[in-house]
Amino acid sequence: MTQTQRLGIFAALALVMAATRVHLSLFHHDIWDASWGVFFLAGFWLSGSGRWAFPLLMAEAIVVDYVVITHMGISFWDHYCVSLGYWFLIPAYGALWIGGSWLARHQRGLSLSMLTLTVAVLLVSEAACYVISNGSFYWLSAHVPSPKTFTAWYENLGDWYLPFLQTTAVYVGLGAVLHVMSVQLARLSQHSGQAQH
Template identity: 35%
Template sequence: MVRNARFDLAVFGALALVMLITRTHSLSNVVHLPDTSLASFFVLGFLVRRAVAFGGLFLLGYAIDVIVIGWFGQSDFCFTPAYWMLVPAYGTMWLAGRFGAENLGERASALPAIAVLVTAATLVSQLFSSGGFYFLGGRFSDPTLAGFMPRLARYFPTTLYATLLWTGAAAGIVALLSVARPQLRAGNRK
């Protein structure tokens, strides 16, 4: 697909919108949508790859959390000094997206390898975010690896499900756009 500033802005805008909808849980009274954060960073790395976009999406996530906690009364239980472990967690997803784009491409035959890449990146990301929270967040007295493993086993499957769901949705949208707008298939010009 053609990569240009307009394309990058459109992708960033779409990812920001779905993050706003799912991260704030604004639709929770109607339907609970799984958080798109990890998938959003993977897709951003795959399609945009600009470091400034990573920073912008991270700042958006942070702003959403601050507003939801400060103004809308959501629990601040997860908002600890370990919050900054989200930088390497999201960075893992973004770098995995970049790696996938550069080494696997946008071919249908690459989908199984991309699914494995998303799964591995999600696990590493979960280790950073959940592990950081467990070991550095100050919410657990005497954290141990034995205490962390059941938490990982409990939360990783739903995180992986959400990440694969949203990444698959993004892949489907990209495929539909490339069929509907063949000029987008002109190749990566970045």
């Protein structure tokens, strides 16, 4: 993959994340936040470019959050979702990136076994992201009433896990379809070029 292609993929993913991350308070429509799927797909498609792509996507996520929150007339630090736990989004999103990057290194073409591996890696990395992000918010946010217990945290984990998994899976599924289509188009183009020679 050329650097130009990498930059194009990065720009597309950054645009999708920005467009879906701002929706809650700016546009009032029901588009799911693609951030988790974007970090997983970026890890896959931009594997090897983590030194620049991951920090830029993280910076984008924080800037979008800041713009959205302040647009609502609220101080960034006073928003319900912002606490010491907010900074744990870095390792949480990092888990998604690592999952996608690991999958890219172990990719062996288009097959049922590859699909199974993709689902397994997505489930593990999404679960790690969820536990880190949810746990850091639960244990570090002043908005969660005390006393904080492992039982209450476990119940909270169960309340939100499936919606986050569903949203992430939808975006990664769309990315997988685009990936398969691009691989097939590249093969057709290659065969067509060979046939002409």
